[in-house]
Amino acid sequence: MSGYDADVIVVGAGFAGLSAADVLVSAGHDVIVLEARGRVGGRVESAAFSDGVKVDIGGQFICDEMPGIMALTRRFGLPLVETPLEGAFLIQRDSKSTEPDYTFAESGRIRARANRIDPRDPDIAGLTVEAWLAGQSDPPDVKAGYQAMIEGLWCRSVSEIPLWYVIDNDRRTASKGNELQYFVEGTVHAVAGALAVVLGDRLRLDTPVTHIARSNGSVTVTTGNGEVLTARQVIIAVPPVMASRIAHEPDLPKPLADAFGAWKSGTVIKALIRYKRPFWRDRGLSGMVMWRDVLGLFACDVSSDRASALVVFAGGPLAAEWSGKGAVFIQSEITRRLVAAFGGEAGVYMDFRMGDWVDDRWSGGGYSDVIVDLEAYAAEDIIRTGAPPVHFASSELASSFPAYIEGAIIAGREGAGRVTAALQAQDQSASATRASGS
Numbered sequence: 288m289s290g291y292d293a294d295v296i297v298v299g300a301g302f303a304g305l306s307a308a309d310v311l312v313s314a315g316h317d318v319i320v321l322e323a324r325g326r327v328g329g330r331v332e333s334a335a336f337s338d339g340v341k342v343d344i345g346g347q348f349i350c351d352e353m354p355g356i357m358a359l360t361r362r363f364g365l366p367l368v369e370t371p372l373e374g375a376f377l378i379q380r381d382s383k384s385t386e387p388d389y390t391f392a393e394s395g396r397i398r399a400r401a402n403r404i405d406p407r408d409p410d411i412a413g414l415t416v417e418a419w420l421a422g423q424s425d426p427p428d429v430k431a432g433y434q435a436m437i438e439g440l441w442c443r444s445v446s447e448i449p450l451w452y453v454i455d456n457d458r459r460t461a462s463k464g465n466e467l468q469y470f471v472e473g474t475v476h477a478v479a480g481a482l483a484v485v486l487g488d489r490l491r492l493d494t495p496v497t498h499i500a501r502s503n504g505s506v507t508v509t510t511g512n513g514e515v516l517t518a519r520q521v522i523i524a525v526p527p528v529m530a531s532r533i534a535h536e537p538d539l540p541k542p543l544a545d546a547f548g549a550w551k552s553g554t555v556i557k558a559l560i561r562y563k564r565p566f567w568r569d570r571g572l573s574g575m576v577m578w579r580d581v582l583g584l585f586a587c588d589v590s591s592d593r594a595s596a597l598v599v600f601a602g603g604p605l606a607a608e609w610s611g612k613g614a615v616f617i618q619s620e621i622t623r624r625l626v627a628a629f630g631g632e633a634g635v636y637m638d639f640r641m642g643d644w645v646d647d648r649w650s651g652g653g654y655s656d657v658i659v660d661l662e663a664y665a666a667e668d669i670i671r672t673g674a675p676p677v678h679f680a681s682s683e684l685a686s687s688f689p690a691y692i693e694g695a696i697i698a699g700r701e702g703a704g705r706v707t708a709a710l711q712a713q714d715q716s717a718s719a720t721r722a723s724g725s
């Protein structure tokens with residue numbers, strides 16, 4: 288490694304960067320991880336209720352079909368809580384709540400119908416989800432249910448998202464079961480913290496990367512603090528929109544720069560509302576609500592032995608609108624809506640904690656960046672190919688579970704695999720040069 292600060296510099300300490308670094312350190316490589324924020328975890332973050340009980344205000348839920356994150360919780364001995372789902376699920380229309388009617392199941396069937404289409408089918412080329420939906424013969428309230436599902440999950444308007452992208456993305460989300468199956472009792476953010484402990488002083492917080500200069504055999508990384516570090520390879524483990532803000536010398540090849548231009552950040556707000564007890568269960572309710580007068584709003588029960596709480600997600604255009612109105616508005620709007628669904632007791636909470644991820648400084652938003660260019664079919668492959676010795680990895684690029692914590696782990700490990708291959712090629716070429724010179 289002589290002459291370099293590290294074999295590999297990893298930019299970003301979200302689950303992708305931490306997982307890449309974990310693999311590379313285990314393989315014996317010298318690694319430095321540079322993280323812009325004063326904490327690890329990225330789009331996974333925790334906050335504390337007033338008595339100190341910690342909750343995830345970013346990524347939270349995991350399931351048995353996600354082997355990477357499940358193995359990490361076991362490795363670090365972090366217990367899981369089964370998400371309480373028993374009881375009735377409500378659909379809330381204005382002030383009226385009903386149990387889910389045929390529209391809920393039917394909107395799921397539109398999703399399944401879309402997923403049967405080949406994402407490269409020329410018949411859907413150039414179609415947004417909105418344009419495709421307009422051509423379907425389903426009743427308007429069923430279409431509204433599907434729109435709510437797409438905007439709530441992909442966190443952008445259906446008028447922007449290419450249909451092929453949603454299909455391709457959804458097919459790569461391998462889960463056939465319940466993605467809300469578990470949450471980590473002491474927060475999934477604690478898993479990121481445990482990975483950071485393994486890295487020790489290889490991890491540098493409050494160190495944003497601003498500039499990367501690459502040459503054939505090495506990379507020079509400049510940080511906002513004025514440090515200049517060199518390595519043989521770099522992995523930029525940040526979402527595509529954030530990656531596009533790092534300057535490169537020479538400029539990234541045009542196809543790669545264009546591929547980054549195809550993405551926009553998702554818009555999402557998450558709130559955790561803590562109660563003395565799970566009072567909604569008295570009426571046989573699960574705590575799960577899907578709103579229909581606004582699209583992309585969803586609530587469910589995240590109570591454990593430590594705290595009784597509901598979580599509320601606002602995704603897509605609704606989150607962008609609410610974020611613009613500020614935290615006080617969001618808190619009162621969520622409270623008003625929970626009272627309409629569950630009665631007055633929902634207004635008497637102990638704590639209200641919120642993660643407003645819209646335009647988040649270092650992630651851009653959540654749950655994930657989304658392709659909004661109708662023709663950018665190759666964008667993910669081009670970014671995965673990168674500009675060696677500069678490589679890219681973030682949840683968006685994962686071969687499965689893109690946009691999930693599991694996807695970030697997979698993308699980080701896949702990125703580490705590409706870097707390991709590149710390091711081996713560098714070693715072989717150096718020994719060939721030495722042999723020919725001797």
Ligand SMILES: Cc1cc2nc3c(=O)[nH]c(=O)nc-3n(C[C@H](O)[C@H](O)[C@H](O)COP(=O)(O)OP(=O)(O)OC[C@H]3O[C@@H](n4cnc5c(N)ncnc54)[C@H](O)[C@@H]3O)c2cc1C
Pocket residue numbers: 298299300301302303304321322323324327328329330331344345346347348349494495496497524525526529533555556557642644649650652653654655680681682683689690691692693694695
């Ligand atoms: C509100 C919310 C709820 C979610 N819920 C779930 C859920 O329940 N289950 C689930 O599986 N997933 C969920 N997700 C998605 C999941 O959290 C993300 O897909 C995953 O954490 C992304 O990890 P990542 O490492 O790819 O990116 P990130 O977590 O964004 O990590 C990138 C890191 O890079 C850093 N960075 C950015 N720019 C620079 C720079 N220039 N220099 C240095 N560092 C930089 C950032 O600070 C960040 O730490 C949720 C996300 C949000 C926002």
